[in-house]
Each structure stands twice: as C-alpha cells, then as structure tokens.
Amino acid sequence: MKNRISKLISYAKPFILSIIATIILSILVSITNAYPVKIMKNITDDVLIAKDLKKLQFVVIGIILLMLAKGVFNYYRIYLQNYISGKMVRNMRNELYEKVIYMSHDFFNKSKIGDLITRFISDLTMVQNVVTLSFELVVQLLTIIILLGNVFLLNWKLSIICLVLIPASSGIVRKYSKKLQNTGKGMQESFSKLNSLLQEILNGINIIKSFATEVYEIDRFREKNDENYRLTLKNVKVNARVRPLVEFTSTLGVAIIAYYGGLLVINGEMTPGELMSFLTSLGLISEPLKSVADKISAIQTRRHSINRVFEVLESNEFIKEQKHAKKLKKVKGKVSIKELWFKYNEKEDYVLKNINLDVNPGEMIALVGKSGSGKTTLVNLLPRFYDIKKGEILIDDVSIKDIKIESLRKNIGIVPQETFLFSGTIYDNISYGSIHKTTKKDIIKAAKMANAYNFIMEFPNGFDTEIGEKGVRLSGGQKQRIAIARALLENPPILILDEATSALDTESEKIVQDALDKLMENRTSFVIAHRLSTILSADKIVVMENGEVKEVGKKDELLAKNGIFKKLYDTQFKEVKEK
Numbered sequence: 001m002k003n004r005i006s007k008l009i010s011y012a013k014p015f016i017l018s019i020i021a022t023i024i025l026s027i028l029v030s031i032t033n034a035y036p037v038k039i040m041k042n043i044t045d046d047v048l049i050a051k052d053l054k055k056l057q058f059v060v061i062g063i064i065l066l067m068l069a070k071g072v073f074n075y076y077r078i079y080l081q082n083y084i085s086g087k088m089v090r091n092m093r094n095e096l097y098e099k100v101i102y103m104s105h106d107f108f109n110k111s112k113i114g115d116l117i118t119r120f121i122s123d124l125t126m127v128q129n130v131v132t133l134s135f136e137l138v139v140q141l142l143t144i145i146i147l148l149g150n151v152f153l154l155n156w157k158l159s160i161i162c163l164v165l166i167p168a169s170s171g172i173v174r175k176y177s178k179k180l181q182n183t184g185k186g187m188q189e190s191f192s193k194l195n196s197l198l199q200e201i202l203n204g205i206n207i208i209k210s211f212a213t214e215v216y217e218i219d220r221f222r223e224k225n226d227e228n229y230r231l232t233l234k235n236v237k238v239n240a241r242v243r244p245l246v247e248f249t250s251t252l253g254v255a256i257i258a259y260y261g262g263l264l265v266i267n268g269e270m271t272p273g274e275l276m277s278f279l280t281s282l283g284l285i286s287e288p289l290k291s292v293a294d295k296i297s298a299i300q301t302r303r304h305s306i307n308r309v310f311e312v313l314e315s316n317e318f319i320k321e322q323k324h325a326k327k328l329k330k331v332k333g334k335v336s337i338k339e340l341w342f343k344y345n346e347k348e349d350y351v352l353k354n355i356n357l358d359v360n361p362g363e364m365i366a367l368v369g370k371s372g373s374g375k376t377t378l379v380n381l382l383p384r385f386y387d388i389k390k391g392e393i394l395i396d397d398v399s400i401k402d403i404k405i406e407s408l409r410k411n412i413g414i415v416p417q418e419t420f421l422f423s424g425t426i427y428d429n430i431s432y433g434s435i436h437k438t439t440k441k442d443i444i445k446a447a448k449m450a451n452a453y454n455f456i457m458e459f460p461n462g463f464d465t466e467i468g469e470k471g472v473r474l475s476g477g478q479k480q481r482i483a484i485a486r487a488l489l490e491n492p493p494i495l496i497l498d499e500a501t502s503a504l505d506t507e508s509e510k511i512v513q514d515a516l517d518k519l520m521e522n523r524t525s526f527v528i529a530h531r532l533s534t535i536l537s538a539d540k541i542v543v544m545e546n547g548e549v550k551e552v553g554k555k556d557e558l559l560a561k562n563g564i565f566k567k568l569y570d571t572q573f574k575e576v577k578e579k
C-alpha cells in the first residue's frame with residue numbers, strides 16, 4: 001500500500017508549483033484561523049479590564065480585515081487543491097484508458113466490464129477525494145500546530161496536560177480507522193458487484209425475457225442490493241462512533257484545563273487574558289482535531305479505491321512486441337502454421353495440438369469441426385489476440401512475433417459472427433478502420449460492393465444516418481454488410497470470417513454471402529463455415545477435432561476418404577444441401 005501511496009504522490013509531481021502555492025496559502029489560512037486567540041488576550045487584559053475604547057475599535061477592525069483575508073486565502077487554496085486533484089485524476093484516467101485499450105483478450109476474459117467501469121468512474125473519483133482531503137488535512141494540522149505553539153508560549157504546565165489528552169483521542173481514532181478501512185473495502189466491493197450484475201442483466205435482457213426469468217433476476221439483484229445496504233450501514237456505524245468519542249475526550253480535556261487554569265489565575269500565576277487566550281486556543285483546537293479525525297477516516301475508507309486503480313495501472317497483460325519487430329510491406333498472403341500448440345491457461349490441457357497448415361496467397365480455407373474443436377481459437381492466433389505457446393505462424397515467411405502488432409492486425413480483416421457498431425453515422429462506421437485515409441467516394445464504392453448501398457440510401461439521411469443507441473437500429477444482416485464494407489475499405493490481404501452469416505435468416509444470408517464472396521476475391525481467407533456452399537468452393541477444407549487437424553483437402557478428396565468430413569457432411573450439411 002505504501003508503494004501505491006508513493007506512486008499516487010508521483011502523479012502530483014507535475015504540479016509542484018501549485019502544491020507549493022497551496023501549502024503557502026494553507027499556512028496563511030491556518031494563521032488567520034489561529035490569530036483570534038492572540039487577540040483574545042489583548043481584548044481581555046488591555047481592552048476590557050483597562051476599559052480602552054480606542055483599542056476596542058482597533059481590534060474589531062483588525063478582526064474584520066483578518067476574516068476578509070482568510071476568505072481570499074481560502075478561495076485560492078480550495079481552487080488550487082481541486083485544480084491539482086482534478087488534473088491528477090484526469091491524467092490517471094487517461095493513463096488507465098490507454099492501458100486498458102491495449103490489454104490483451106486474456107485480460108478482458110478475466111475482467112468484468114462493470115467492475116472495470118467502477119474503477120474508471122467511482123474509484124478514480126475516490127482517489128480525487130483522497131488528494132483533496134489530504135490538502136484539507138494539511139490546513140487542519142497546521143492550525144493545530146500554531147494553536148499548540150500559542151498554548152506553550154502562554155503556559156507550559158497547562159500545555160503538558162493537553163499533550164496527554166491529545167494522544168488519548170488520536171489513539172481512539174487510530175483504532176477505528178483500521179476498522180473503517182475494512183468496512184470501506186467491503187462497501188466498495190459490493191458497489192462493484194452491484195454494478196457488474198446490473199451490466200450483465202441489462203446486456204442479457206433479451207435472454208432474461210425469453211426465458212421469463214425476471215423473478216429469479218429480481219431475487220438475485222435484491223440479494224446483492226441488500227448486501228450493499230448492509231455494508232454501507234456498517235461503514236456508517238463505525239464512522240458515526242468516531243466523532244462522539246473524539247468529541248467527548250476533547251471536552252473532558254477542556255474541563256480539566258479550565259479548572260487548573262482557574263487556580264493559576266487565582267494564585268496570580270496567569271492573567272485572566274492569558275487564560276482566556278489559552279481556553280480559546282483549546283476551543284479552537286477541538287474543531288481541527290475533529291476535522292483531522294474525519295478526514296483520516298474518509299481517507300481510510302477510500303484507500304481501497306487507490307488499490308483498485310493501481311491494480312489495473314500496474315498490470316501488464318499485453319501482447320508483447322519484439323524490439324526488432326517490423327512493419328509488413330505488400331503482403332502476398334501466404335500463411336504457414338508450423339507445429340503450433342496452444343492453451344488458454346497454464347493449468348489446463350492444450351486446446352490446439354500440433355497444428356501444421358500451409359496456405360497459399362489468395363486461397364480460401366474452410367475450417368470445419370464440432371463446437372469446441374478449436375476453430376475460433378486457431379483464427380484468433382493469426383492476429384495475435386493470444387500468444388502461441390509452442391510452434392509458430394508465418395505470414396509471407398515472417399513469424400508473426402517479428403511483425404509490429406499494428407501492422408499485423410491492419411493486414412488481417414475480420415468479419416465476426418456478430419458485428420459491433422459504434423454510435424455515430426454509417427459513414428463513421430464504415431470508415432472505422434481507415435479513418436483519415438478514405439474519401440466519401442471510396443466509402444460509397446465499398447458500400448455498393450458490400451450490398452449495403454441500397455438499404456443505406458433508404459434512410460432519409462443516407463450515409464449520415466446515426467446508428468446506435470440514439471439512432472436507427474440495424475438488422476443483423478445490415479450490420480454484417482456494414483462490417484463487410486468496413487473490411488473492403490481496409491483492403492486487407494488476409495481475411496477471417498468467423499461464421500459471419502450464422503446469425504442470419506436465409507434471405508439475408510444470401511445477400512451477405514454474395515457480399516462476402518466479393519470480399520474474399522484475391523484474398524487469403526479463413527472461413528469458419530457452416531454453410532455448405534462456402535465449404536464446397538474452398539481451396540482447402542480443414543477438419544478439426546479436439547484441437548487437432550484431422551483431415552485437409554478439397555471436398556471431393558475428403559468425401560472419398562470416408563472419414564470425419566464425410567460424417568459431418570452427411571449429418572450436419574445434408575439438411576442444408578437438401579434445402
């Protein structure tokens with residue numbers, strides 16, 4: 001944790017001048033906070049007891065001016081401390097975003113989206129609070145130091161008594177701050193769980209409705225919401241105990257001092273003004289003392305958020321790029337897979353076992369096999385979404401590990417099973433992979449080739465139609481055609497089509513398949529296929545089973561073998577063929 005606090009402090013380095021200015025202003029505010037006690041002695045001894053009207057006027061004007069100055073100092077101090085904390089957190093949020101966007105698929109498989117969003121929004125806001133609270137703590141501590149200095153100057157014997165009482169109350173604070181840290185952690189985690197559950201439920205709302213599991217989901221939500229309520233209340237309870245305890249100890253202290261101080265005045269060892277000043281100092285000290293307790297407990301509650309933010313900032317789950325990695329130039333599209341082994345987790349079995357495959361430029365490869373046989377895993381290794389454990393993949397005889405990741409991925413186009421479209425216009429979405437490199441003419445041409453032009457032009461705003469949450473909703477087939485236009489525009493020499501038509505009805509499938517055929521022309525294509533016609537026209541059919549390539553060849557060769565493909569063909573594709 002200490003390490004993380006020092007890391008948090010390192011984010012403050014760029015604002016060192018503002019920090020110095022804030023500390024100077026904090027000292028000035030603390031002096032103005034404590035100054036009334038100095039005046040108190042004069043008012044009592046030199047004004048009230050001496051009955052001096054002139055001095056009274058002078059003192060009153062002085063107090064007014066002091067309060068004015070305090071207001072000005074405080075304004076700039078509060079502004080500056082929020083400027084620093086705001087900028088620090090803005091920088092951290094940007095860094096977090098840059099980190100997350102480059103994270104590997106492994107990281108996203110393990111993370112929950114809701115939990116990640118909580119780290120971005122609520123945890124970082126908590127971190128900002130910690131910074132602001134720390135500045136506030138400085139003012140309060142400085143005020144305490146100045147007031148303590150004053151009491152020592154007035155009477156050291158009385159001051160020693162204070163020194164016994166102050167650690168007593170801070171001991172209580174320390175005891176509770178540990179407790180607060182734990183309850184704060186529990187509260188933050190339960191918020192995060194609630195957030196994740198909400199995300200999951202809202203994303204899966206269609207499934208919930210189709211299975212009519214609303215009641216089950218309501219129960220699940222209530223359980224988590226109750227837990228959140230309990231933990232929040234627990235935190236409030238611990239928090240609420242700190243304040244009265246500190247208040248009680250400080251009031252008890254003042255009573256003891258007042259009695260002993262009264263004796264000193266009666267014995268002539270102190271003037272009444274000095275005692276008044278002493279007691280006022282103590283009265284004023286109790287407020288910053290309570291405030292320090294509050295601020296420390298607030299910081300403790302938020303410490304867990306610092307951890308959660310740094311957990312992501314410190315994680316290194318990237319696909320590592322070699323120092324000597326090069327950009328690909330004019331790719332022909334030859335792909336060679338050599339003795340490739342892969343598993344997702346160290347402890348589990350290999351998902352792909354000793355895969356060997358040679359693909360010539362422009363060839364179309366159809367990957368077939370039962371669900372879970374490893375087709376998607378294999379194609380995901382081409383753009384290095386995951387790293388190969390043993391063996392290698394070469395593009396135009398260069399190992400993909402020696403290619404710059406951006407260059408590798410720009411040369412591989414992907415049309416997934418279901419396309420994700422970003423909010424924005426149709427133009428924006430088609431040009432997504434080639435922003436700044438395309439003209440409207442190119443976009444229209446790509447849309448025409450992707451059989452998307454006609455449906456786009458049916459919208460009143462054509463290519464400027466907004467899609468996504470605030471705009472029109474596209475059908476599955478329309479989305480796929482946008483994805484195909486996107487891929488056409490990117491013009492990659494290698495293509496991956498992961499069952500790109502599987503979620504579509506027959507009518508839509510035909511139009512999309514036609515667009516896909518145009519897209520595949522002159523490109524090396526890996527097609528995870530369930531459609532008979534796709535498979536029939538493939539240059540090579542690769543039959544996978546339990547992570548192994550069992551058969552490779554053209555349709556007729558494989559049928560003649562009378563092996564796995566023949567069985568698949570007879571069962572899985574027979575029905576389609578008959579249709």
Ligand SMILES: Nc1ncnc2c1ncn2[C@@H]1O[C@H](COP(=O)(O)OP(=O)(O)OP(=O)(O)O)[C@@H](O)[C@H]1O
Binds near residue numbers: 351372373376
């Ligand atoms: N992210 C992951 N983490 C761990 N295991 C995974 C992951 N993704 C897939 N697997 C496992 O790897 C194996 C191969 O899965 P893969 O998705 O590649 O098969 P597939 O042939 O594409 O299946 P389908 O046709 O159903 O999409 C399966 O046993 C699956 O459970």
